Every structure is written in C-alpha cells, then in structure tokens.
Amino acid sequence: MISPVFTPTCAEMTIKKVCCLGAGYVGGPTCSIMAYKCPDIQVIVVDKSKQRIDEWNSDVLPIYEPGLDEVVKQCRGKNLHFSTEIETAIKEADLIFISVNTPTKTFGYGKGKAADLKYVELAARDIVETVESGFKIVVEKSTVPVKAAESISTILHSKQKAGVEFQVLSNPEFLAEGSAITDLLHAERVLIGGEQSPKGKLAIGALSWIYQHWIPEEKILTMDTWSSELSKLAANAFLAQRISSINALTPLCEETGADVSEVAKAIGKDSRIGSKFLQASVGFGGSCFQKDILNLVYICESLGLQEVAAYWNSVIVINDYQKRRFSLRIVHRLFNTVTDKRISILGFAFKKNTGDTRESAAIHLSKHLMDENAKLAIYDPKVDKQQILDDLSHPYISEDPSRVARLVTIHQSAYEAGQGSHALVICTEWDEFVKLDFRRMYEIMEKPAFVFDGRKILDHEALISIGFEVETIGKRFNQSANRLDDF
Numbered sequence: 097m098i099s100p101v102f103t104p105t106c107a108e109m110t111i112k113k114v115c116c117l118g119a120g121y122v123g124g125p126t127c128s129i130m131a132y133k134c135p136d137i138q139v140i141v142v143d144k145s146k147q148r149i150d151e152w153n154s155d156v157l158p159i160y161e162p163g164l165d166e167v168v169k170q171c172r173g174k175n176l177h178f179s180t181e182i183e184t185a186i187k188e189a190d191l192i193f194i195s196v197n198t199p200t201k202t203f204g205y206g207k208g209k210a211a212d213l214k215y216v217e218l219a220a221r222d223i224v225e226t227v228e229s230g231f232k233i234v235v236e237k238s239t240v241p242v243k244a245a246e247s248i249s250t251i252l253h254s255k256q257k258a259g260v261e262f263q264v265l266s267n268p269e270f271l272a273e274g275s276a277i278t279d280l281l282h283a284e285r286v287l288i289g290g291e292q293s294p295k296g297k298l299a300i301g302a303l304s305w306i307y308q309h310w311i312p313e314e315k316i317l318t319m320d321t322w323s324s325e326l327s328k329l330a331a332n333a334f335l336a337q338r339i340s341s342i343n344a345l346t347p348l349c350e351e352t353g354a355d356v357s358e359v360a361k362a363i364g365k366d367s368r369i370g371s372k373f374l375q376a377s378v379g380f381g382g383s384c385f386q387k388d389i390l391n392l393v394y395i396c397e398s399l400g401l402q403e404v405a406a407y408w409n410s411v412i413v414i415n416d417y418q419k420r421r422f423s424l425r426i427v428h429r430l431f432n433t434v435t436d437k438r439i440s441i442l443g444f445a446f447k448k449n450t451g452d453t454r455e456s457a458a459i460h461l462s463k464h465l466m467d468e469n470a471k472l473a474i475y476d477p478k479v480d481k482q483q484i485l486d487d488l489s490h491p492y493i494s495e496d497p498s499r500v501a502r503l504v505t506i507h508q509s510a511y512e513a514g515q516g517s518h519a520l521v522i523c524t525e526w527d528e529f530v531k532l533d534f535r536r537m538y539e540i541m542e543k544p545a546f547v548f549d550g551r552k553i554l555d556h557e558a559l560i561s562i563g564f565e566v567e568t569i570g571k572r573f574n575q576s577a578n579r580l581d582d583f
C-alpha cells in the first residue's frame with residue numbers, strides 16, 4: 097500500500113534542526129550525508145559515549161568507511177555537530193532520529209533471539225522527559241521488531257506534556273558497511289512508514305522533504321509503519337537467505353567436483369534471480385543479518401507460526417554449518433591435528449572495507465581452532481588489536497580468557513602473521529590479500545604450506561604451481577581429491 101509523498105504545507109513542519117541519538121555505524125554516516133546534502137539544515141549527532149563523540153570530533157573517526165572522512169571534514173562545525181549534550185539537542189530539534197543499537201537479548205525471555213529494545217526505550221523516555229513544547233517528529237532508524245514504533249509512540253504519549261505533540265515514523269536504513277556513503281548518496285529506495293492520519297502524513301512529508309534534497313521523489317516509498325518495519329527485516333532475511341542458499345550448494349560442489357562460482361554465474365544470469373549476493377563464503381557476518389532473522393523467527397514463534405519460524409531459522413542453521421564445516425576442513429587437511437600448529441588468520445572484519453567485527457565468521461572460526469589448541473597469528477588491516485582480543489575473550493566464545501592470551505598473537509602485516517605458519521586462512525576478502533607476494537609467503541611458511549581461501553579471492557592455480565596445498569569454498573582441486581582418498 098504505497099501512498100503519494102506529501103509536501104509539507106504547515107509552517108510547523110519546516111525542518112531546521114535534526115538530531116540523532118546514537119553516533120554509531122548507522123547514525124554517524126547517515127547524518128553526515130544528510131548534513132552534506134542539506135546545507136539548510138543543522139544536524140546534531142549525540143551519543144552517551146564521550147569517547148565516541150571525541151573521536152567523531154577528531155582527525156581519526158571512530159568508524160572506517162570509504163569517503164566518510166571527506167564528508168565529515170567538509171560539514172563538521174558548519175551544519176554537522178557531534179556532541180554529548182543530549183538534552184539540548186533533543187529540545188532544539190524538529191526531528192529526532194533514534195539510531196541506538198538493538199542487540200540480540202543475551203538473557204531472560206527471548207534470550208538469543210529477540211532484540212533488546214532497552215536502548216530504544218531509554219531514548220524514547222529521554223525524549224518525552226526533555227521535550228517541553230512544539231511538534232516533534234521521532235524517527236525510528238534502528239532495526240527493531242515489528243510494532244516497536246507503536247511502543248515508542250505509547251511511551252511518548254503516556255507522559256506527553258501540554259503543548260507537545262509527537263509523530264513517530266519508521267525509516268529503516270539499508271546501507272551496507274564498507275559502501276555506506278555510496279549507498280546513502282544513491283539509495284535505491286528510501287522507506288518511510290507512518291501513521292496514515294493527516295498529522296502522520298504531514299510528518300512523512302517533512303521527512304520526505306529532507307531526502308528529496310538528493311533522492312528522486314519516485315524512490316521515496318511511503319507506507320504504514322508496520323509494513324515499513326517488516327520490510328527492513330524481510331530485506332535482510334532475503335539477502336541472507338541467498339547467501340545461505342549458495343553456501344548450501346558448496347559441500348555438494350566439493351563432493352562432486354562442480355565449481356560453485358560457475359554455478360553462481362549460471363544461476364545469476366537468470367534475470368529473475370540476478371547475480372548479487374550469490375558469493376559463496378565462509379559464512380555471513382555483520383550486525384544485521386543474524387540479528388534480524390532471529391528477530392523474525394522470534395516474532396513468528398510468538399505468533400504460533402512454527403513452520404514459518406523454522407523456514408527462516410534454517411538460514412541461520414546453514415550459516416553456522418558453513419562456519420563449522422570450514423574449520424573442520426582445516427583440521428582435517430592439516431592431518432587431523434592443529435594442536436600447537438601456527439595458523440595465520442588473514443582478515444578479522446566481517447567483510448572488507450570495514451573495521452567492524454560484529455558476528456564475523458573469523459571469530460567463530462578462531463574459536464573452533466582455539467578449541468583444537470591451534471596457535472593463531474591474526475592480521476586485519478583495519479581491526480584494532482584490542483577489538484580482536486575482546487571478541488575472542490567474550491564469554492560466548494572463550495570460557496577461559498587466559499587461553500586467548502596463550503594461543504593468539506596479533507600482527508601488523510600478513511607476512512608477519514604468515515612467518516613460520518602451517519596454514520593461511522583467508523577470512524575477509526581484503527584486496528591487499530590478493531596482491532600478496534605468495535612466493536615470499538611460501539618461503540617463510542612451514543611445509544607443506546596450506547592456503548584455505550574462505551572467500552574465493554586468490555588465484556588458486558598460481559598458488560598450486562608455487563607449491564601450496566590449496567582449499568577453497570565450493571571447489572575441489574585434484575590434489576585435495578587424492579589427499580582426501582588417503583583418509
């Protein structure tokens with residue numbers, strides 16, 4: 097049910113100041129582009145973390161995103177501001193984005209599945225306590241379970257003061273990390289969900305007006321709030337489902353000798369299927385896919401829709417299987433033991449061009465190898481040493497953090513990590529790994545030297561001719577076929 101975009105007609109709907117609660121991967125880049133494209137609007141991004149705000153105000157931004165530095169440098173101090181003055185920002189803003197994180201619950205009811213809406217609720221409470229007058233549009237940008245906007249609205253209206261009016265909109269984010277700036281500048285669609293009342297439509301119109309500074313009107317879809325919220329979950333579930341579908345074919349390819357890249361190319365040529373998101377891998381990661389699917393599963397289970405819940409959950413089941421399968425293959429090829437063997441993990445981010453490690457396949461792979469007592473030499477061009485150690489020491493990953501200290505070293509280059517190692521394991525598809533001097537690498541490694549390419553980015557024939565033993569996803573090499581027969 098898509099209704100036409102409204103142009104605001106009331107003076108009270110003119111947006112002069114925008115504030116965003118949460119200066120994270122979503123709030124930061126989104127507001128930076130908004131400021132860049134809307135010089136007539138003042139944009140203030142606030143966060144409860146002083147450290148994060150200090151970083152946004154420094155020369156080294158807290159997140160790595162190609163193109164972001166230039167945009168921030170151009171607008172910061174003019175119409176883009178980063179601050180911890182949350183109350184002032186809320187009071188002065190005409191429109192408030194809620195862009196705080198919504199992690200999966202790790203406790204209580206819905207543990208491991210439902211989204212923890214604690215921060216979203218706190219944000220709504222902050223808003224209602226702070227706002228003293230005027231018409232405020234509150235925009236839910238965090239990915240939330242369907243009907244969260246209704247909860248926000250209930251909180252806002254429960255304590256609403258005289259002379260204050262709120263409208264709540266859903267405006268889900270579709271940017272992907274590593275290409276956030278391009279995704280924001282050239283969005284395929286902008287989705288705005290809101291109440292289908294005259295005031296709701298005016299609020300939708302006001303937010304559309306902001307986007308119309310750079311997005312063509314026909315790409316701005318407006319609909320009811322619930323449809324908008326569900327569309328975000330569904331979009332991520334569909335994308336993840338494609339990856340699990342192609343990954344589900346990889347063991348079949350490895351067993352039978354087919355090449356999954358050829359299969360992906362062939363199916364992707366069918367325009368009804370399309371070629372994107374058919375890249376077989378060691379498993380998808382990131383802050384959204386798993387969390388959003390678990391959310392969808394949880395909602396379905398809560399509604400008694402067991403078959404639907406099981407269907408979407410299988411996307412996660414295949415992803416877990418894929419990560420586990422790859423690490424088992426490493427152990428198997430390294431003569432069924434990796435105890436005390438040095439294994440180089442190349443790439444720790446959940447994909448290239450980001451320093452984000454949330455749900456990265458590398459974390460799970462490292463866990464499996466640590467469980468087998470392997471010594472891990474890890475290198476990632478953009479992930480901090482401390483981040484890697486924190487991820488591996490998390491109680492969900494390691495019951496005994498002293499094992500991490502004993503088994504893991506972090507390195508400054510791929511060669512440093514590769515020195516004296518039995519195997520290289522490519523976990524992230526960083527371009528610099530493709531350009532490595534593999535002859536040099538071969539010389540400094542133990543023999544036989546193995547490469548496990550979890551991203552299918554290397555020239556495998558060239559590696560074999562150097563002398564490497566090579567394994568990748570969804571393809572079997574003759575050498576490994578012979579070797580497997582030995583077991």
Ligand code: UDX
Binds near residue numbers: 117237
């Ligand atoms: C976003 C979305 O909001 C999330 O729902 C989606 O699924 C993933 O992307 P993201 O921007 O990646 O989250 O999260 P994060 O980078 O952790 O940033 C959230 C920020 O909000 C943090 O800087 C945190 O300090 C801040 N925050 C959190 C507050 O300012 N107040 C709070 O109460 C909670």
Ligand code: UDX
Binds near residue numbers: 273274374382446
């Ligand atoms: C995703 C959605 O793409 C974006 O629209 C949404 O707003 C947030 O969630 P993001 O998680 O940043 O974005 O990255 P994405 O490029 O979708 O990759 C997610 C994971 O899937 C990565 O680990 C990536 O390596 C993996 N992937 C992606 C594959 O394994 N194969 C593919 O073909 C594509």
